[in-house]
Amino acid sequence: MSNPFRIHGVVKRPFFADREDEVARIATRLQEPAAKMLVYGERRMGKTSAIAVAVDQVHAAGGAAIVADLSTASTVADMTNRVLGAAGQTLGRKWSDVATELVRSVGVRLSMSTDPTTGAVWPSLDIGYRQAPLDEQQQTFGRVLDTLNAMAERRKRVLGLVLDEFQEIHRFGGEQAEWHLRGTIQHHEHVAYILAGSRPRLIRRMLAKGRAFYGILDKMEFGPIEPGYLAAWLEERMEECGVRCDKVGQECIQISGPRTRDVVQLARKTFDLTAGAGRADAESVRLAFEELVDEEDGPIRSWWDDLTPAQQNIIRAVAVTTAGITTAETRKRFSLLTSSAVTQAIRKFREDGDLTRGGPSGYVLDSPVVRGWVISKALPDLGMRLPSTYRPDDPYS
Ligand SMILES: Nc1ncnc2c1ncn2[C@@H]1O[C@H](COP(=O)(O)OP(=O)(O)O)[C@@H](O)[C@H]1O
Ligand SMILES: [Mg+2]
Missing domain, CATH: 1.10.10 (Arc Repressor Mutant, subunit A)
Structure with missing residues (x-):
């Protein structure tokens, strides 16, 4: 039996537990014109995964939503490329001429890339643009968002746009970058923005009185999955895969909680160690934890x-x-x-x-x-x- 738990990247069902309320709220917001919501909480809680599940729901219902992951960006140009990439790859399949429209409206030189597996075509900024002056890079970022808003308007649709790890803009332009982003998104009536982030301390400062995002965002604090639910879900998954459990879920949470990924990582190792015997208890979880410690x-x-x-x-x-x-x-x-x-x-x-x-x-x-x-x-x-x-x-x- 293969392992019923995944610990890398975004997880979706059946590897994804619960979060029904969060997913429903995010999916609803993603289709609400001019919505602006903040989803924030510690990393490894499961924000990105919940957002991915919500985006799938939006697509299944015929809507349009895209996710730009800003977590690895080193310049504002990189952030723009993430948005362009998400628009080209996801939207390109639903709305025609997305790439052409972007190239026409953005006003700086873009190159085209093609995904070898899906055939999707998307534009990105010329590589040298990363060295352009900061304000120029910011204007281009703003223009891309403006273009997406105009594209949604022309199609009489709402575009859900998630900026994941959006607080990273602060690294490239401090408070001024925050004001710039606010100024850009606040007039967009056809885009629904979800700003998501894993640095609650930094984000709380960005929301404080006198700061750029004060009072313009609905907030959703992303906390732990209810422990009783998560414990039962972990054991159910293991039992479906042939491992009888005695207090395994509770022990995983006790040792690893409250971040979802940490708990799932321990359950995953416990499964590996007990799949042969077909039974696991609290002691197996403790041994699995020692093994994780050794591996790291x-x-x-x-x-x-x-x-x-x-x-x-x-x-x-x-x-x-x-x-x-x-x-x-x-x-x-x-x-x-x-x-x-x-x-x-x-x-x-x-x-x-x-x-x-x-x-x-x-x-x-x-x-x-x-x-x-x-x-x-x-x-x-x-x-x-x-x-x-x-x-x-x-x-x-
Ligand atoms: N609802 C969930 N059910 C099962 N595993 C989850 C869930 N949410 C998160 N995880 C686990 O946590 C890992 C990190 O989740 P992620 O969505 O990237 O968190 P965040 O964006 O909050 O940092 C996932 O790869 C997965 O292993
Ligand atoms: Mg994330």
Whole structure:
């Protein structure tokens, strides 16, 4: 039997669990003229997957919606290319002449690419355009969005446009880029925008009073799947594939929660280890977790080696302490520096995505596998031995 769980890329049914409310809301918004909605939450929660399922629903109902993934962009030109690519590849099949219209309206030189498998044709900016001045790149980005709005209007349709990881615009132009995006989208009556993003801290700042997105977006905070539902779904999937489960779902969430991907990754490994025997219990999940920790040893160790001793001590503390991270007690126990130095180091860890808010100490390691690694490999340095599955913010205690 092949594994019933997937952990790479976007997942759709049957690999996709629940999210009925979120998917329904996103799908509805994607077809509402002039809608502007923000979908935000920590990474690995399942936003992109829920959006993909919603976009499929829109298509199945005869509508038009596209997703531009801005997560890897290094310039505004790259973002424009993502939008052009999504429009050409997805819309090209539903609306005729999409590529021609874009080329005519955008006003800078575009080259055509063809997808060898689907035959879709889409335009992209000439490669040298990435070096154009920032304001020029922004104007072109705006013009592409204007063109999509005009195309939808002419066809008397609504175009759903998802800008996934939209907060990255901030990297290329700071607040000014935010205002530019706001100025562009706010007058579009024929596009429904979903702005999605995985950096809640940055996004909250973008929404604050006096900032560009204040008051213009409906908000949808994307949290964890209800644990009881997810636990039952995990076990159902495993049982369908021949593995009898005893408290497996609950244990996966207990060790890995609350990010959907982390939980599914552990369930996936548990399935691999138990498919032969045809039965799994909480102990199998703990063994699977240890295996994940071992498998990730290379990348985690090189991250660890690049930290300063002071930073390493902070990470050790966050991994296990149940007292506040800057309290005298914690600082003494883990040889931390002054509380202001600790606060500053934590700010950097949060920016890098290594730590997030939560737990009794105020912070948790973003990845449960990294936490397991720190506990099993770096706490023995202090003579401390705890099971790798230990978590200071135990959700069941
Ligand atoms: N509803 C879901 N059901 C099952 N697995 C999911 C679900 N949502 C997310 N996942 C898992 O999490 C991974 C990351 O999801 P993704 O949609 O990329 O999250 P995000 O966009 O929030 O970072 C997916 O590859 C999949 O393994
Ligand atoms: Mg995503």
